[in-house]
Amino acid sequence: MAQISIIDYGMGNIHSVAKALAKVSPKNYNIKITKSISDLQKSDRIIFPGQGAAKQCMENLKNNFDIDKFKLIISQKPFLGICIGLQVLMTKSEEDNTMCLNVFDGSVKKISNTKKGDIKLPHMGWSPVQIKEQHPIFKDINNNSFFYFVHSFYVDPRNDKEKTSYTDYGLHFTSTINRDNYVAVQFHPEKSSTNGLILLKNFIDWSV
Amino acid sequence: MSYTKRIIPCLDIDNGRVVKGINFIDIKDAGDPVEVAKKYDDMGADEITFLDITATHQNRKTILDTVESVANEVFIPLTVGGGVSSYQDVITLLNVGADKVAINSAAVVNPNIINNVTDKVGSQCIVAAIDAKKQANQKWEVFIHGGRKSTGIDAVDWAKELNDRGAGELLVTSMDKDGTKDGFDTELLESISKKVNIPVIASGGAGELEHLYLALKNGKADAVLAASIFHYEIFTILEVKNYLKKQGVQVRI
Numbered sequence: 011m012a013q014i015s016i017i018d019y020g021m022g023n024i025h026s027v028a029k030a031l032a033k034v035s036p037k038n039y040n041i042k043i044t045k046s047i048s049d050l051q052k053s054d055r056i057i058f059p060g061q062g063a064a065k066q067c068m069e070n071l072k073n074n075f076d077i078d079k080f081k082l083i084i085s086q087k088p089f090l091g092i093c094i095g096l097q098v099l100m101t102k103s104e105e106d107n108t109m110c111l112n113v114f115d116g117s118v119k120k121i122s123n124t125k126k127g128d129i130k131l132p133h134m135g136w137s138p139v140q141i142k143e144q145h146p147i148f149k150d151i152n153n154n155s156f157f158y159f160v161h162s163f164y165v166d167p168r169n170d171k172e173k174t175s176y177t178d179y180g181l182h183f184t185s186t187i188n189r190d191n192y193v194a195v196q197f198h199p200e201k202s203s204t205n206g207l208i209l210l211k212n213f214i215d216w217s218v
Numbered sequence: 219m220s221y222t223k224r225i226i227p228c229l230d231i232d233n234g235r236v237v238k239g240i241n242f243i244d245i246k247d248a249g250d251p252v253e254v255a256k257k258y259d260d261m262g263a264d265e266i267t268f269l270d271i272t273a274t275h276q277n278r279k280t281i282l283d284t285v286e287s288v289a290n291e292v293f294i295p296l297t298v299g300g301g302v303s304s305y306q307d308v309i310t311l312l313n314v315g316a317d318k319v320a321i322n323s324a325a326v327v328n329p330n331i332i333n334n335v336t337d338k339v340g341s342q343c344i345v346a347a348i349d350a351k352k353q354a355n356q357k358w359e360v361f362i363h364g365g366r367k368s369t370g371i372d373a374v375d376w377a378k379e380l381n382d383r384g385a386g387e388l389l390v391t392s393m394d395k396d397g398t399k400d401g402f403d404t405e406l407l408e409s410i411s412k413k414v415n416i417p418v419i420a421s422g423g424a425g426e427l428e429h430l431y432l433a434l435k436n437g438k439a440d441a442v443l444a445a446s447i448f449h450y451e452i453f454t455i456l457e458v459k460n461y462l463k464k465q466g467v468q469v470r471i
Binding site: 025026029030032033061062063129130131132134135136137156158160179200201202203206207 | 221222223224259264289290291293294295313315317340341342343386387415416417440441470
């Protein structure tokens, strides 16, 4: 039986990701919320969801996992990061000056008022996702479709090739990154209605 | 108005059913929460808010089943409010699938609840609700317990304090306008919006399409919450959004 693991690091509403996956996955699919490294090892796919602060997330990860083993396992299968699960893939975060997993080269920065000064934080609501480079998770999703965001920080990858989509909120930021088996999004597909469900389904169907 | 504004239908839930009624009189059963929420999602609602109006304490856990059933089927943000009085209430609601919890009277009684809860679950999960009544020119007072109890607190100062204590959003209801279909109290909304840097959700008074536009434009609100115009199908969510788009407001269609 195929298994997909949702990494439980003690923060955020991970159940909503499980509920959305249950909605779109085949009946025989085993959706497991887990903090066990052997579960991750056995899984066919891994989702790293999240909400909350980068520092707390990294601390909880270190408490639950041997980080070297963790990084090795997530490098071996289709991996989807969501929100904080995207941010901690970067080298470091400005949020409490946190060193992150360094899977992607680049940093996490705070959204600031660059132009008109009329934006509020967190960025909470629906924004268009401008697809820069087609990726299997965006199959059947129109360019500039709306997804639901909740965040105050954004990722700034050093390598342009890793930038998959952009979104505008106060500034033009990278809202999806990908490389090899990794894809990670700043928005919440589990709360993005039909488009979000299509994206999750695409992730389940994605063969790297 | 350079970013997307949200349209949020509000459902009153009594004993696990959606009810509708005017000023809590002549309350009628209006269906199964899952079906109604699905319908609103299909029509383009950006979020859904549930207000638990279940009167008896022993029936209050029915809201948990309701939220859980809806969260299994509807994949847009869900806010739950009504009678939330403790940290444990918040956690219980989040665990069954609420994305955000609205706190009203409990924050006035014990303002530290906002700090304590947001420290643990994050600001994004907490909507602070304010029921305000106009007192004089540019002055509004906070009322609690469903509008039955005055507090002597200035609503604009209170909004700022809730912002500073860590609330993620403010749900501002004008008691003068609520149920009138006469338009939002845009002065109240604007006074609060100017003082805070978190999103403000306008509530109370929606009757015409223009009212929603004015709440966003003049009231500088970030989202509009409405119940009866959607329940009674005076306007569909799509009609509201098409109208707003024509006025130059960015909405998700």
